[in-house]
Amino acid sequence: MQEKIKIKLNCYNNGKNFPCFRILSDEKILTEEYNYTASHYEKTFQLELSEGKHTIVIEHFNKYPKHSLVKESKIIKDVAIELIELCFHEIKCSSLELYNCNFYIENWPDKKINNSVITNSLYFGYNGRFVYPFKSPSIKYILGEMKKYQVENSELDDFKISEDEFISKLDHHTELEKKYYNNS
């Protein structure tokens, strides 16, 4: 199955050190960037994938904690990458879905942090792997995920109401409203 996958990243550097990252599909490296100097990255990959489960992995590597320049406890310059957009055939994945994906911290000197998992962030400041699992054909999968993350207000699955029944409910409701709100 032909899949066209577009990835857009913002890339951050501290002026001396630049991010290194690679993009993989099912553990196969699609591209690798060492010391990427531009602030934006965008690339489209054409893949032939079998029907079923697959992954896209964005891996950030070769960073050291000293690459983050800190002033008054705040990072003022950093080496990192940030996922801006992941598209399949120009159709964007839901950002809510992306925020729910895991980033696995790897090869990080601080043992307390190493091997832990981060969600709710698309800014990859540690070394590690962001994993986006999906199914091919991708469009069906992505649209299904969009629906899953769509927030609906008070879903209604029963239309059965008679005019008199509804009017009586409204009579009751408006009476309560008058009593409650007009006493303020």
Place this chain on the structure above:
Amino acid sequence: MAMYYPPPAPAFLKSILLKAGHTCKTIDFVSDFFYSFQKHPRWTEIDNWNALANYQNKEIETLIEEKVEDWAKKILEYNANWVGISIFSYESHRIGKLIVEKIKMLDPTQKILMGGTGITNVSEPYAEKLLEKGLINAYITGEGEETILEFAKNNFDFPGINNKNFINVSKKVLDNMPEADYSDYNLKLYGKENLGIYLRTSNHTLKDMTETENTMSITGSKGCVRKCSYCDVPYVWPKFIHRSGDIVANEIIEKSKKYGVRRFHFTDSLVNGSMKEFRIMCDILAKHNVDNNANIVWNGQFIFRPIKQHTPEDWELIAKSGASVLEVGIESASDEIRFQMGKKFTNDDVAYELEQCSKHKITTWPLFIIGYPTETEKHVNEYKKFFERFHPYAYDKTILNLELGGTLRIQPNTPDYTNLPKMGVEFIPMPNGPREDMLWWNPANPTLTLSERIRRRLMLGKVAKNLGYSIPSEEKDLKFLWSKWNQLKDIEKEFLDARKNKN
């Protein structure tokens, strides 16, 4: 949904594209949807599914999804460079999104263009969101007559393409438009539903109305001469532009000869905006009808005017020209509120116009909006008196049907949207998603809550029905309002609670 006349937009755009040397094919899914489901026991729910974003029902959704997937397959068989989807109103949003999803699922490379009033003037940034998500590749707002040609030339910088900075077409373009190309449509499917309406008319109009006739659309003007407070037509068409009366009349006569159709439906916001051109058109049609026994009839939106602006001679001419059903925005039964809305006629003017219609066997379809922000119990009583006063016309079918609607929606790009907040009317924010046009509150008339507006609407519907009026959309309105009430009542309550606590 209704099958009164075939959707003209694709037919017009096709003729414009063909004239410019492009190729184009139109597919009419309106009729397919209608005839596929009309006899289904759950037709009302299926029909309502389109208008109600919060209505979820697995069985209905499966039915619609299967149908839409078939449409997507059919579209893709043409291997078109672009697929254009015409969205008529917010009621087409749900199915419009579904069809683009299905097309993209089957062929993600298919380029899709969306257009229509349903993406031009709606609260929700509907087309914008679909474009952002990559589900469509472009959209056109405003009128498409000129824009579609620029689009076909890949001039994506033309105003109205992927933005709302559309420009209006000129009278010259309007007068020189090629005839709409309905060759891909099955016109025989249209107009039959009219019979359902006309069969209910009394004998004197029955003869003229019950023949198995198809209906064709005709456009005489764009825009409106009024600037009614609730209406967004002046936003899309700041200036009223009309074709010459003789051109319109002759087009009707020519189409009638060419297609063997004698019933026409005007797409105009009003047919009698320019009385001069309207009289010319009626005069030519009347002569044609009388001299040739042609029996051409037409329906369309019409404005009632103050007494004497339509003379008795005008009414005689209107009748002879073939006026059949006039859709009239009376909008309120109260003179006071009607004038607040920008309507410039009184209930006595209505009495005169209806008397003339009755005399000349012309039927009307009055439209109302219940629950205007200043409406009080006094005005509700005026509604009751209005229905009582004019109910004899419901019996002789001068008033064919009433349209009482789903209460006032404060839509963007209307005078109400700008002016009502200045009077203190507040829009109640939705917790998730865009503003809801039905959800507003007037602190100066605090008991007129959403529930009260719906209560008045249903109660007045009952009053009208008991007096003999026909309200064909009553069942659909009931279900629509029930769904909206369930969706919005708690949001309104939370808002009112917060207001009470604040005070």
